[in-house]
Amino acid sequence: MEELTDCKNCGTKFSGNYCPSCGQKKFSREDFSFKRYFREIAEDVFDYDSKIFRTIKYLILRPGFLTVEFLNGRQKSYIGPVKLYLIIIAVNFIIYSTFDAYSPVNVEYLKGWGSKEIRELIDNNPQGSIHDLNIKINDTLPVVLYFLIFIYAGFLKLYFFNTDKYYTEHLIFCLHFMSFGFLRDTLFLPIHYYNQDAGAFLAVLTTVIYFFYSLKIVYHNTGMRRIINTIVLYGFFFFLFSFSIMFSVLINLLDVSDLFGRVFSGT
Numbered sequence: 723m724e725e726l727t728d729c730k731n732c733g734t735k736f737s738g739n740y741c742p743s744c745g746q747k748k749f750s751r752e753d754f755s756f757k758r759y760f761r762e763i764a765e766d767v768f769d770y771d772s773k774i775f776r777t778i779k780y781l782i783l784r785p786g787f788l789t790v791e792f793l794n795g796r797q798k799s800y801i802g803p804v805k806l807y808l809i810i811i812a813v814n815f816i817i818y819s820t821f822d823a824y825s826p827v828n829v830e831y832l833k834g835w836g837s838k839e840i841r842e843l844i845d846n847n848p849q850g851s852i853h854d855l856n857i858k859i860n861d862t863l864p865v866v867l868y869f870l871i872f873i874y875a876g877f878l879k880l881y882f883f884n885t886d887k888y889y890t891e892h893l894i895f896c897l898h899f900m901s902f903g904f905l906r907d908t909l910f911l912p913i914h915y916y917n918q919d920a921g922a923f924l925a926v927l928t929t930v931i932y933f934f935y936s937l938k939i940v941y942h943n944t945g946m947r948r949i950i951n952t953i954v955l956y957g958f959f960f961f962l963f964s965f966s967i968m969f970s971v972l973i974n975l976l977d978v979s980d981l982f983g984r985v986f987s988g989t
Contacts, residue, residue: 774809777801781902785932786939789895803897807904811867814904815860817911822856824914826907826925827863827967829855831918858974866966871896874959881955882941895940902932930956 728735731746739748777800780787788800801809818825825831830852875893882892906928907914914921934952937943943951 773799773801777806778905781806781898781905784939785902786895786898786936789898789936789940792894793891803894803901807897807901810901810904810908811864814908815864817908819857819860821911821915822853822860824911824918825856825860826914826918826922827856827859827970828852828918829859829971832967832971855974859970862970862974863966866970867900870962870966871900874962877958878955881951885941895936899933899936903929926960933959 727737727748729741729744729746732741732744734741734743740746741748777788780791780800788803791797791800792803800806818827822828823830871893875889875896878892878895879887879889903925907925910921910925913924930952933956934948937948937951937955941951
């Protein structure tokens with residue numbers, strides 16, 4: 723009979739190489755030998771890399787697939803939805819902080835879509851240069867979008883009230899959907915560089931198509947019902963996303979701290 727070992731992490735007695743309770747590997751001082759230690763590091767890195775590439779591939783090519791995999795318990799082979807979203811949004815905002823003139827939320831580009839008052843605010847922005855304003859917006863927008871994800875997941879929960887899905891299941895769908903959007907915008911940098919109008923049009927078009935196919939996979943929508951749901955649900959998402967961008971722009975154009983100071987001081 724194989725000798726039992728005490729897990730150094732949780733104290734469970736077990737046989738074999740891994741603790742059945744917490745998953746901790748059986749401890750041996752030989753693990754710290756140069757050869758074995760760096761071999762394990764290489765294995766961890768390549769395993770994580772394979773997860774990233776596998777996850778990204780399915781995120782792009784198979785709308786809704788990752789959500790269904792995750793909800794059906796097949797999670798080990800992919801990056802989790804929260805971590806995936808954080809990685810992609812971090813890369814996106816790092817890239818567009820550098821190339822902010824070609825960002826989908828570049829205020830110089832958005833100015834053409836705004837009212838006369840908005841254009842005047844942008845021309846007299848308190849951040850100084852357009853570049854500084856774009857950086858501030860890039861800092862604000864991720865925080866605003868976190869709230870958007872939770873709000874939109876709640877809307878999906880209400881919209882599909884006759885399904886047995888939990889709120890968190892809708893939230894996972896939203897995380898994958900948003901991850902695709904930010905990954906697409908990152909990959910579309912050359913298009914935004916060449917023509918921002920074309921980039922904006924293709925961004926909306928690909929998002930609608932992606933959403934349309936996701937509804938079939940995740941919510942089992944078919945036929946006319948899927949078309950109607952795409953129009954309604956994406957329409958509401960577009961409203962929330964546009965509002966988030968506008969809020970992020972305005973909160974950095976207006977001297978909010980001074981405004982609050984005046985309100986609370988009564989002046």
